[in-house]
Amino acid sequence: MTIRPKVLFFDVNEILLDLTSIKPIIANSLNGNQELLTIWFTTMLQYSLVTSASGQYFSFSDIGAATLQMIALNNGIVISELEAKTTITNAMQSLPAHPDVKPALTALKNNNYKLVAFTNSSKKGVKNQLENANLSLYFADVLSVEGVKKFKPFTDSYAWASKKIGIKPTESMLIAAHGWDVAGALWANWRAAFISRPGQQLYPLAKKPEFVKPDLLALSKALIKLT
Structure with a gap:
C-alpha cells in the first residue's frame, strides 16, 4: 500500500x-541467574494469554509478579508477593x-x-x-x-x-x-x-x-x- x-x-x-536495564534487577531476585530472564518473560506472556482466554483480567504487572514467583519456585527460590510486585514495578518504570x-x-x-x-x-x-x-x-x-x-x-x-x-x-x-x-x-x-x-x-x-x-x-x- x-x-x-x-x-x-x-x-x-x-x-x-x-529492556536491557531490567536484567540485573530481575536477575537479582533470581539469585543472579540471568538465564531465567527469557523464561520469565515468555511465561508472563503465556499467562497473560491464559488469563484473557479464560475471560479473566489481571494487570500485566500482577501477572509479571505472579510468574516471577513461579519461575523462582521452579529454581528453589522463594519470593513473596510483595517482593515480586516491587521488583517488577522498579524494573519496568525507569526504562x-x-x-x-x-x-x-x-x-x-x-x-x-x-x-x-x-x-x-x-x-x-x-x-x-x-x-x-x-x-x-x-x-x-x-x-x-x-x-x-x-x-x-x-x-x-x-x-x-x-x-x-x-x-x-x-x-x-x-x-x-x-x-x-x-x-x-x-x-x-x-x-x-x-x-x-x-x-x-x-x-x-x-x-x-x-x-x-x-x-x-x-x-x-x-x-x-x-x-
Missing part, C-alpha cells in the same frame, strides 16, 4: 523502551528509550502523523514509563488493554483500540518488535511494521507486515514517503 495509515500505534516495551526512538518520533510527528502508544501494561504504568523516558510529548493518546480487559494479541484488543481512536482497522498501523504482536494486528485487519530488535523474529505462519526495518529511523523514512 502507498496510502498513509491514519494512526500509528506503537507498542511500548522493546520497541520504544530498552530508557532506544537511541533511534526520539529522532524517529520527531520526524513522524513533524510530518503530520498521529502517534498513539498501545500497550499490555496498565495505563498508569505506561504513562509513568513514557514520562520517565521523556517520550510523553510525542503521543496524542495512550491506550492500555485494561480498557478492553483482553491482552494483545487477542483480536478484540486491536478492534477496541481502533474504535477508541475513531478509525477503521484498515486505517491503523501497529509498530512493534514482537512477532506475536505484529501477527495479532495483521489478523485483526490492521496494517503493521516490524522492527527487528536483537533477539526478535517474525512469526513465519503469520501474514507478512508491510514494513520490516532494522530500526525506527529507517521505518520513519519509509513512512514519510507515503502519500
Whole structure:
C-alpha cells in the first residue's frame, strides 16, 4: 500500500523502551541467574494469554509478579508477593528509550502523523514509563488493554483500540518488535511494521507486515514517503 495509515500505534516495551536495564534487577531476585530472564518473560506472556482466554483480567504487572514467583519456585527460590510486585514495578518504570526512538518520533510527528502508544501494561504504568523516558510529548493518546480487559494479541484488543481512536482497522498501523504482536494486528485487519530488535523474529505462519526495518529511523523514512 502507498496510502498513509491514519494512526500509528506503537507498542511500548522493546520497541520504544530498552529492556536491557531490567536484567540485573530481575536477575537479582533470581539469585543472579540471568538465564531465567527469557523464561520469565515468555511465561508472563503465556499467562497473560491464559488469563484473557479464560475471560479473566489481571494487570500485566500482577501477572509479571505472579510468574516471577513461579519461575523462582521452579529454581528453589522463594519470593513473596510483595517482593515480586516491587521488583517488577522498579524494573519496568525507569526504562530508557532506544537511541533511534526520539529522532524517529520527531520526524513522524513533524510530518503530520498521529502517534498513539498501545500497550499490555496498565495505563498508569505506561504513562509513568513514557514520562520517565521523556517520550510523553510525542503521543496524542495512550491506550492500555485494561480498557478492553483482553491482552494483545487477542483480536478484540486491536478492534477496541481502533474504535477508541475513531478509525477503521484498515486505517491503523501497529509498530512493534514482537512477532506475536505484529501477527495479532495483521489478523485483526490492521496494517503493521516490524522492527527487528536483537533477539526478535517474525512469526513465519503469520501474514507478512508491510514494513520490516532494522530500526525506527529507517521505518520513519519509509513512512514519510507515503502519500
